[in-house]
Amino acid sequence: MSYSLAEVAHLITHDAEITAVGRDLPLSRASMLQDATVLREHFGDYGRAAAELLNARRSSVDKLPAGWLACHDSAQQATPLPVAKVRAAHLKAMLGDTATAHDVTCSIGTEGQALAEAGLGYLGSDLDPSRTRMARHNLAETPHTLIFQADALVPATRGADVILADPARREGGRRITDPAKLIPPLPDLIDAWPGSELAIKCAPGLDFSKWEGMVSLSSVAGAVKEACLYTPGLSNGARREAIMIDRTGQVDRLDDRLDQRAGEDLAAAPGRFIIDPDGAVVRAGLVRHYAVRERLWMLDERIAYLTGDRLPEGRSGFEFIEQVPLKKLKGALAAHDCGSLEILVRGVDVDPDQLRKKLKLRGSKAMTVVCTRIGSLGVALICGPRVGGTTVEGKTA
Template identity: 35%
Template sequence: MEAAELAALLTPDGMALLDRTPGVSDGGEIVRVVSRLRSEGHDPQLVSAVLTQAKLRQKARGKFGDFAARMLFTEAGLEQATRLQVAAQHAGRFAAAGLTRVADLGCGIGGDAMAMAALDLDVTAVDRDEVTAAVATHNLAVWPNARVELGDAAAFDVSRVDGIWMDPARRTSGHSDTRRLADPDDWSPSLDTVFAAATSTPTGVKLGPGIDRDLIPDTAEAQWTSVDREVVELALWFGPLARPGIRRAATVIGAHGIAEMTGPADAEDAEVGPLGAYLYEPDGAVIRARLIGDLARALDGHMVSDGIAYVTSDRAVTTPFAQGFRVLDTMPLDVKRLSARLAADGIGTVEIKKRGVDVDPAQFRKRLRLRGTGRVTLVLTRLDGRHSAVLCERLS
C-alpha cells in the first residue's frame, strides 16, 4: 500500500466503505466486489485500497482474531507481525518486571504495542517507514497510553523509557515483495546496535527462530516459541526481563493452552537405545532450544539415534512438548516392501514423517501406490545405523 492509497483510505468515506466491504479471498468474489464498488462511482484508487485491506483483514484473523476486523495492514507488515497471543506473552514480561514505560522500536503495524497498551503499559512505538507508522497509529488509536513516532529506532533516546522491545527489520524495505537479509549487520537496527542497547536498558528482542545460535549472547535468556506446532520466533531477554537461572526456554502454545520447558543451558542429550513401544516427535521449539535430552528423561525414554530428534519410550504419555505415536512395526526403508505391506493391510492414507533420511515425502507417497481405507503414520529415520520405516498410529 502506497501513501496515496492510505491517504484515500484514511478518510471518513474511505473507512466507512472498508467497514462495509466483507473479507474476500477467491477470485470470483473479488471481481464481484470490484464491480459493485466501481458501479457505485467510487474512485478506482480507493477501490483498490479497500479491496487490499479487505483481503488482508481476512488473512489477518489467524494472527489477530476479531481485532483484525478494525485494523489496517500492509502485506509485509502482516507477514512480519507478531501473533497477538505471542505478543501478550511479550507484554507480560515487561509488566512482571515492573517496567511501565516501554519503547517498541521497529513497531511495524503495532501488534506488540497493542498487547503492551492492553496491559496498561505506557508505550512509545517507533517505525522509520511513514506508511507503516500511519497504519500503526490507526491500530493503536483506541489506547490513550500508546503513541507512534516516525523515526529511526537506532536513534531513539532510551532514557525516555524503562525498557525496550526491538524487532529489527530483517527484510528489505517496502510494503510487499520484500526479501530476507541474511547478514545481521544489514538489519535495521543492526544486531550489534541491539545488543549494545541491551547492556544498559532492560531489553527484549524478536528474531527469527533459525538464527545462528553462536550469535546469542551468554547474558540473554533465549526463548523459542511455537504456535500450533509451528516455531514462530526466538525472543532474547536481557536484564530483569530474563528469568534467573534460565538461559533456554521452549514455549509451546496450542489447544492445550501455554506450556513451557526451561533449562539453565542446552540440555545434555539422552543416551541412544532401541526403539520402544512409543515414538515421540519433539515440538520444534523444544528442538530449537536444545532441550530434547530433558524431554527424553521426562518421558523415561532415550534417543533413537545420534543427532536425530526422535525420542522413544515404553510409556504412553500425553505431553504438549511432543507428538506421540504407538509403534506398530518396523521395516527396512524399501519402497517395494513397504508398498506390499501397506496394500496387504488395506492402508490408503499415510502420514509421512522423516528425520535423518534423504527422502521427498510427496514423491515417496506416490511410489507406495496406496489403496484401501486404513490409515497409518510412517516415520522414516535411522535405527541402529540403518535407514528404516516405523509404522505407527498417533496417540489420541
C-alpha cells in the same frame, strides 16, 4: 506494499464502507482482477489500498484484532497476539509492574496492545509514517501508549526499561537469513542501544549461537512463529526457551534450566508411541529437556524424535507397530493393508512426495511412517494414524 499517508487517512474515514463492500467479494487469487475492478468503482484511486486492507485482514483473522488497519507486509510480520501477551507477561515479571517498553519498530502496534493490557507503559516508534499512523489508530483506545515517528538506530528516548524491536525479515518478497541484513541490521540495532535491556524478535531459522542471553522460540498450535532474543538481564538464567501455545491459548514453557539429566544418554528402542516434538522445542534445542520432563526417551541422540509409553498431555503422536529397513517399507505397508499414509522424515534423504508415489498404496487402513536414522541405519517406523489430546492412564482419551 505499504500505504501513503493519504491512503491511510482514506482507509480510516471509509473503513465501514470498505468493510461492507468487502463482504460481497470473494477476495481470492482467482478473483483478484474482478475484486480490484469493483473496489476501483467504489473508491477510485484508493481502490488498491482498500483491496490490500481487505486481503490483509482476511489473511490475519487469527492474528490481529478485528478491525485493525494493516497492509500486507505489516500483517505478515505482525506477532500473533497470544505470543505478544506471553512476552508482555515475561517482561512484567522481569522488570516490575511499572516498567515502560519502547518498541522502536512498532509497525501497526501489536506489541502495544499486549503490553498495555499487562499494565506496562508503551512507547511505539517507526521510521515509516504510514505505520505510525496506523498504530495510533489501532491503539487509540489503549491506555499508557505514545506513538511517534523515529529511526530505530537513532535513540529518541531515554529511560525505557526495555527496548523492543522487530527488524524486517523480508525484502522484495524474499526471506532474509543473514542477521546483518535485517532491516535494520541486528548488529547495528544492538550497537544503537548500549547498556539497554533488549528484546529483539527474529525469524526462528537464524543462527543464534553467539547470542549471550536467552533465545525464546514460540509456536502457536504447533506452528513456529518467531524467536525473541533477550539480553541476560531479561533471561532469568536461561539460554534457551520454548513457548508452546495451543489453540485454546494455554501456554506450556520449557527452558534449559530444567534437569541435569538432559545431558545423560536417553536413547533406547521404541516404546508404545512415537512423538514428533513441537517445533519450538526442536528449534530451541530442547528435545532432551522435553524428554526428561515428559519421561520420554530418544530413538537416536542426534535425531529429534521421541518415544515413550504415554503421550504428553495435550500432544499428539503415533502408536508404534514395527520397525523395518527403508528398502522393505513397501512390502511391510502392503502386509498391513495400508491405503493412506502420513509421512514424517528427519535425518534421512527421503522425499515424502516421491516416496508416496513409489509405495503405490492400495489398502484400506490409514497409517503413519516415520522415516529416520537410528545409529548409521536408515529405518522406517510403521505406526498407526495420528492420535492425540489428553492421556488418561497411558491411553489416548
